[in-house]
C-alpha cells in the first residue's frame with residue numbers, strides 16, 4: 137500500500153452537500169450527555185471525534201444513525217432528513233461500525249461481509265453485491281480469510297470484518313466508533329489510510345470516534361473536540377491541537393510539536409528516576 141498522507145489537507149472539490157447536525161441533545165434517562173451540539177461533516181472529509189472517556193463520542197455516532205434516539209436536534213444530509221427515513225432507506229445511506237463489535241459468529245467472513253449488502257439486495261445477491269463484497273474484503277486484507285468463521289478470528293481480524301461489512305454497504309455516510317482499537321500498528325495505519333482515501337475518492341462523509349490524537353492528526357481532515365457535552369472547537373488538527381485546549385479537555389499536561397506540518401501530541405510525564413540512579 138502507499139504511504140500515509142503527509143498532511144491532512146481538504147480535498148480540492150467543493151464539499152457539498154454536507155452532513156449537518158444541529159441542536160443535538162442526547163440523554164440516558166434523566167442524565168444529559170450532549171446538549172445543543174452542532175457539527176458539520178463536509179463531503180469527502182473524515183471528521184475525527186475527539187474527547188476523553190465518557191464525553192459522548194459513541195452517543196453522537198449512534199445518534200446519527202438513530203441507534204440512539206436524540207432528545208432534540210436535526211440530522212440532515214443535504215436536503216434529506218436522515219431521521220425521517222425508513223430504516224432500510226437510512227441503511228442505504230449510512231453505515232455504522234460499532235465500538236468493539238463482536239460480529240456475527242456463526243458466519244464465514246464472506247457471509248458476514250455480505251450482510252452489508254442487505255439494504256440493497258433483493259432475494260438473491262446480484263453480481264454487483266458479490267463484486268462489492270469481494271472488493272471490501274480485498275480492501276480490508278481479508279481475502280485469505282474468506283472461508284474462516286468469524287468466531288475463529290482474532291479481535292483485530294474480526295474488527296476488519298465489521299469495517300468491510302460497512303464498506304460493502306456502499307454508504308455515503310460512514311460512522312466509525314474507534315475502528316482501530318483492536319488493530320495492530322500496521323492494520324491501524326492501513327485502515328485509517330483506507331478510510332481517508334475512500335472519503336476523498338468516493339466523496340464520503342466520515343465521522344469517526346478516535347482516541348489516538350496522533351493518528352487522528354494524520355488521517356482526519358478535521359477534528360471536533362468534545363467537552364462538557366458540546367463541541368468545544370472544530371477545525372484542522374493543526375489548528376485544534378493547542379496544548380492549553382488539550383490540557384483543559386484531557387486534564388493532563390501535554391506538549392504539541394510539528395513534523396512535516398502534522399501536529400504531534402506527547403504527554404508531559406513527571407521525571408522518572410532511572411534505575412540505579
Ligand SMILES: Nc1ncnc2c1ncn2[C@@H]1O[C@H](COP(=O)(O)OP(=O)(O)OP(=O)(O)O)[C@@H](O)[C@H]1O
Nearest residue numbers: 164169187188189190191192193194195196235345
Ligand atoms: N446505555 C447507557 N446507559 C446509561 N448511560 C450511558 C449509556 N451509554 C453511555 N452512557 C453514559 O453516557 C456518557 C457518554 O458515553 P459515551 O459512550 O457516548 O462516551 P465516549 O466518549 O464514547 O466514551 P469512550 O471514549 O469511553 O468510549 C458516559 O457518561 C456514559 O457513562
